[in-house]
Amino acid sequence: MRGEVLLTIRDLRIEGRSGDTWSEIVKGVDLTLHKGEVLGLIGESGAGKSTLGLAAMGFARDGCRISGGTIDFDGIDLRKASEGERRALRGKRIAYVAQSAAASFNPAHKLIDQYCEGPVVHGVMARDKAAADAVELYRRMRLPNPDEIGFRYPHQVSGGQLQRAMTAMAMACRPDLIIFDEPTTALDVTTQIEVLAAIRDIVRQFGTAAIYITHDLAVVAQMADRIKVLLRGVEVEEADTRSMLAAPREDYTRSLWAVRSFARPEQSQATGTPVVSVRNITAGYGTVDVLKNVSFDIHARRTVAVVGESGSGKSTTARVITGLLPPREGEVLFENKPLPPSFKARSREQLRQCQMIYQMADTALNPKLRLRELIGRPAQMYLGLKGRALEERVRELLAMIELEPDRFIDRLPGELSGGQKQRIGIARALAAEPKLIICDEVTSALDQIVQEGILKLLDRLQSELDLAYMFITHDLATVKAIADEVVVMQSGLVVEKGPKSEMFRPPNEPYTDLLLSSVPEMDPDWLTRLLASRSGQA
Amino acid sequence: MNGGLKTVGNGGQMSDVWRMIGRRLLFGCLTLFVISVVIFGATELLPGDLARQLLGQSATPETLAALREQLGLNAPAPLRYWNWLTAALHGDFGVSMANKRPIADLVSARLGNTLFLALYAAALAVPLALILGVLAALWRNSWFDRAANSLALTSISFPEFFVAYILVLWLAQSGLFPSMVRITPGTTFGARLYMSFLPALTLTLVVTAHMMRMTRAAIINLLASPYIEMARLKGMSPLRVILRHAVPNALAPIINVVALNLAYLITGVVVVEVVFVYPGLGQLMVDAVTNRDIAVVQAVALIFASAYVLLNLIADVLSTVTNPRLMHQR
Numbered sequence: 057m058r059g060e061v062l063l064t065i066r067d068l069r070i071e072g073r074s075g076d077t078w079s080e081i082v083k084g085v086d087l088t089l090h091k092g093e094v095l096g097l098i099g100e101s102g103a104g105k106s107t108l109g110l111a112a113m114g115f116a117r118d119g120c121r122i123s124g125g126t127i128d129f130d131g132i133d134l135r136k137a138s139e140g141e142r143r144a145l146r147g148k149r150i151a152y153v154a155q156s157a158a159a160s161f162n163p164a165h166k167l168i169d170q171y172c173e174g175p176v177v178h179g180v181m182a183r184d185k186a187a188a189d190a191v192e193l194y195r196r197m198r199l200p201n202p203d204e205i206g207f208r209y210p211h212q213v214s215g216g217q218l219q220r221a222m223t224a225m226a227m228a229c230r231p232d233l234i235i236f237d238e239p240t241t242a243l244d245v246t247t248q249i250e251v252l253a254a255i256r257d258i259v260r261q262f263g264t265a266a267i268y269i270t271h272d273l274a275v276v277a278q279m280a281d282r283i284k285v286l287l288r289g290v291e292v293e294e295a296d297t298r299s300m301l302a303a304p305r306e307d308y309t310r311s312l313w314a315v316r317s318f319a320r321p322e323q324s325q326a327t328g329t330p331v332v333s334v335r336n337i338t339a340g341y342g343t344v345d346v347l348k349n350v351s352f353d354i355h356a357r358r359t360v361a362v363v364g365e366s367g368s369g370k371s372t373t374a375r376v377i378t379g380l381l382p383p384r385e386g387e388v389l390f391e392n393k394p395l396p397p398s399f400k401a402r403s404r405e406q407l408r409q410c411q412m413i414y415q416m417a418d419t420a421l422n423p424k425l426r427l428r429e430l431i432g433r434p435a436q437m438y439l440g441l442k443g444r445a446l447e448e449r450v451r452e453l454l455a456m457i458e459l460e461p462d463r464f465i466d467r468l469p470g471e472l473s474g475g476q477k478q479r480i481g482i483a484r485a486l487a488a489e490p491k492l493i494i495c496d497e498v499t500s501a502l503d504q505i506v507q508e509g510i511l512k513l514l515d516r517l518q519s520e521l522d523l524a525y526m527f528i529t530h531d532l533a534t535v536k537a538i539a540d541e542v543v544v545m546q547s548g549l550v551v552e553k554g555p556k557s558e559m560f561r562p563p564n565e566p567y568t569d570l571l572l573s574s575v576p577e578m579d580p581d582w583l584t585r586l587l588a589s590r591s592g593q594a
Numbered sequence: 595m596n597g598g599l600k601t602v603g604n605g606g607q608m609s610d611v612w613r614m615i616g617r618r619l620l621f622g623c624l625t626l627f628v629i630s631v632v633i634f635g636a637t638e639l640l641p642g643d644l645a646r647q648l649l650g651q652s653a654t655p656e657t658l659a660a661l662r663e664q665l666g667l668n669a670p671a672p673l674r675y676w677n678w679l680t681a682a683l684h685g686d687f688g689v690s691m692a693n694k695r696p697i698a699d700l701v702s703a704r705l706g707n708t709l710f711l712a713l714y715a716a717a718l719a720v721p722l723a724l725i726l727g728v729l730a731a732l733w734r735n736s737w738f739d740r741a742a743n744s745l746a747l748t749s750i751s752f753p754e755f756f757v758a759y760i761l762v763l764w765l766a767q768s769g770l771f772p773s774m775v776r777i778t779p780g781t782t783f784g785a786r787l788y789m790s791f792l793p794a795l796t797l798t799l800v801v802t803a804h805m806m807r808m809t810r811a812a813i814i815n816l817l818a819s820p821y822i823e824m825a826r827l828k829g830m831s832p833l834r835v836i837l838r839h840a841v842p843n844a845l846a847p848i849i850n851v852v853a854l855n856l857a858y859l860i861t862g863v864v865v866v867e868v869v870f871v872y873p874g875l876g877q878l879m880v881d882a883v884t885n886r887d888i889a890v891v892q893a894v895a896l897i898f899a900s901a902y903v904l905l906n907l908i909a910d911v912l913s914t915v916t917n918p919r920l921m922h923q924r
Contacts (some may be wrong), residue, residue: 146829159820164842209918
């Protein structure tokens with residue numbers, strides 16, 4: 057089934073600049089891609105996947121430079137070619153699909169104008185022909201209203217639809233090669249399936265070769281013919297998808313598999329007074345009800361996972377519990393006593409009991425404060441610690457989150473990795489000595505290996521400190537790993553709630569089944585089978 | 595997953611824009627009202643009054659009192675403010691107390707001259723600033739960028755009168771351009787352009803830097819955006835990336851800085867008009883202040899304030915209609 061060779065990369069070296077020094081981020085990688093073949097590139101962030109993908113277009117981001125090796129695309133040496141020659145290839149013979157379609161579409165132009173730009177500027181077809189072609193590709197990408205959707209601006213279209221529109225745009229000049237750079241990472245599992253299926257179909261229909269970059273093994277298993285594993289700029293191994301899934305050769309590859317196996321032991325049944333009870337909450341913004349009659353309890357030493365796709369009301373529930381959004385109806389009880397609806401009316405003691413950890417540790421930490429102040433401030437404010445006692449407490453908290461106090465106490469958030477920043481978010485929440493911690497998608501922005509570290513830490517802290525967790529997530533693998541109870545939400549309603557063991561055992565509500573069945577599995581035939589079974593039902 | 599397509603037509607959004615314009619107009623009027631109070635109050639605080647100015651040092655208290663009565667200067671301040679404001683709203687700014695001509699006549703001819711000079715300078719400065727700004731962004735950190743930036747900074751750093759005298763030294767003393775502007779009703783358009791060239795050039799040099807640097811900064815600010823990288827990966831040329839992909843998203847700050855500088859061209863020209871003896875509002879203002887001709891000062895100040903309010907209103911509306919996210923709701 058292999059055609060002729062389309063892309064050959066030999067001993068590619070790419071350097072990145074930090075300050076005045078250049079350091080290698082891709083260290084001599086070889087890559088061969090045949091016509092019509094899909095190669096999966098997989099690895100944690102910082103492995104050099106995107107940099108390598110862009111280099112296949114002869115492109116290096118600002119602050120990066122290609123310092124060695126050869127890139128041969130269909131007989132053209134991309135390193136020796138002039139910038140004009142490379143430009144003539146980009147968008148025409150090699151196209152790119154970015155991770156965040158919402159950020160990668162120009163907000164000032166309609167989708168169809170952005171579609172037509174490539175074919176018109178590259179002289180492939182005239183504007184009106186390109187516009188007709190756009191509608192045809194929108195239809196093939198199974199976008200709703202393909203005749204009209206192109207006349208919308210990007211902000212008027214949902215994320216999953218934008219991602220499909222971007223794939224259609226990449227196809228505009230019928231390129232020989234498309235680089236997909238984590239195209240579904242930012243999407244919900246249910247939306248992800250639609251996008252994956254559409255991408256796979258169109259790539260097969262046109263016989264386009266593709267490099268599919270992702271950190272999600274289960275996703276790449278559906279898309280790729282071959283998989284290449286990268287670690288810190290070096291190839292770990294490369295093999296056919298099926299043989300790699302069946303028998304990974306290297307330890308590192310096996311460790312990527314192992315991540316999903318973390319699961320904490322099942323806890324005993326909930327007993328005693330719940331720490332927090334949400335009672336019949338209806339709440340919303342403006343005239344729209346985002347939450348409708350939501351009720352559930354959270355007990356000490358237990359983790360309640362709230363799952364659902366984006367827009368289902370998970371984060372709004374957290375805002376109601378913390379008092380940021382007073383509900384229209386219903387109440388929040390803390391140890392059976394009602395809390396004032398607004399945080400403004402709550403006492404400092406009531407505020408202390410419930411802390412939050414956010415998804416984006418980057419934006420949730422003040423970049424100008426050292427860790428000493430970041431962590432010390434809640435301890436100072438809620439518990440009145442000062443001087444030596446405060447210093448001791450900050451050091452103790454740093455030790456708890458497994459960061460060496462002497463090395464870290466005077467650092468700024470900018471000097472930490474993503475996982476370390478999230479640990480600081482945890483320490484800051486712990487500093488208040490709360491009974492409940494609300495974790496809002498705390499691992500979504502992290503790699504799987506880093507995720508596992510955070511989940512294990514949260515688990516350990518829970519048993520040491522008798523904490524109750526409300527864990528908001530759209531990732532069911534995380535739910536499987538750490539939840540005791542699960543609350544499934546859809547459009548502001550609680551669809552189903554109960555212990556985890558029941559949730560992952562049928563029968564379930566149809567929506568729960570849809571969510572469960574949408575989690576990609578490490579089986580190359582999973583997507584095909586799932587689509588077949590779903591179309592069979594319909 | 596998504597049912598019916600939301601209407602793409604913008605009928606509903608147009609009415610939003612009109613509502614926004616209406617609201618801004620209302621606030622503009624409110625601002626002008628506050629400004630009129632401030633202007634009136636400030637002129638009240640000036641020492642001496644017109645009666646003393648007209649009669650000179652030798653006036654007796656009796657003659658002063660009689661003249662004040664005749665000019666209506668004895669009425670309580672709020673009443674005089676009310677009379678002044680209602681008359682001004684009808685286009686009647688009163689009579690110049692210094693030379694007894696209606697202020698409306700005095701001002702309208704001068705206003706025309708000032709607007710002519712402002713438009714002249716704008717016609718030179720705005721395209722120049724935008725083109726230089728785009729080119730500086732395109733060739734950022736090149737010798738062109740550095741040269742354009744240092745020239746712009748040099749010209750903005752010198753006081754206007756200094757720039758004006760340098761230009762007179764170079765371009766007027768050699769006889770190329772006149773250093774004084776004498777406009778009569780019979781002057782042709784071409785002659786006006788020729789005569790006003792030096793003041794217009796002075797103003798251009800003063801305002802270009804600000805607009806150019808803002809244009810450059812607004813564009814460069816966007817160049818790290820994913821959609822700019824996307825445009826480059828679609829194989830678009832650097833110039834097209836900037837003109838088609840960066841500039842439309844940088845319009846709001848550019849429009850605002852242009853409006854601010856246009857307002858300056860109308861209201862900030864006092865020094866330049868005096869240097870070139872240009873018969874504009876600025877010179878009228880200076881003369882009126884020297885003569886204690888309070889009514890003229892008030893009228894000119896009110897016109898200056900209106901120019902600021904109006905130009906800012908236009909900038910706000912343009913920033914809104916050029917932003918699809920505001921024009922086309924979800």
